[in-house]
Amino acid sequence: MTVLRAGWSVLFVIAVASMTFAAWEPVSTVSLECSKIGEFRLDRAPDDANCESSVVYVFGVWPLLGFGALLGAPALFAATWMRRWISWTAVAAILCLAVVALANWSGWWGSLLLVAVPMTLVAVALALAQQFRDPSSRRRQPQHTGSVT
Secondary structure, three states: OHHHHHHHHHHHHHHHHHHHHHHOOEHHHOOHHHHHHOOOOOOOOOOOOOOOOEHHHHHOHHHHHHHHHHHHHHHHHHHHHOOHHHHHHHHHHHHHHHHHHHHOOOOHHHHHHHHHHHHHHHHHHHHHHHHHHOHHHOOOOOOOOOOOO
């Protein structure tokens, strides 16, 4: 179980680290406008924001914290409680984020795509390993005492 807990913990660290690194990337990496026309327009962005401004400068810190929490929380819960149903719920949550990222690939959510898809594959492997290594997953045979009551 220690190896599985370490695997879920590594997924949590990867989720937080990826959002930390994404904060300092230029907006051009997450904005299709910058890629296509070279301009960046967003109503709530600072006036001097452009395609070379950092993501954290343009969007603020809260979206990054939210994405880090959304991506990291399932792995953290799975590492903390180590229950099979929590692990499979974590897989489903990370998969849902990967699908949302794929559906919104041209915007800010698309930055999750490069992290959420590999995390989903690793999470499935961890949940399967937990399914087959967990002693409580084996059926317990009824104990016969030999007496008839």
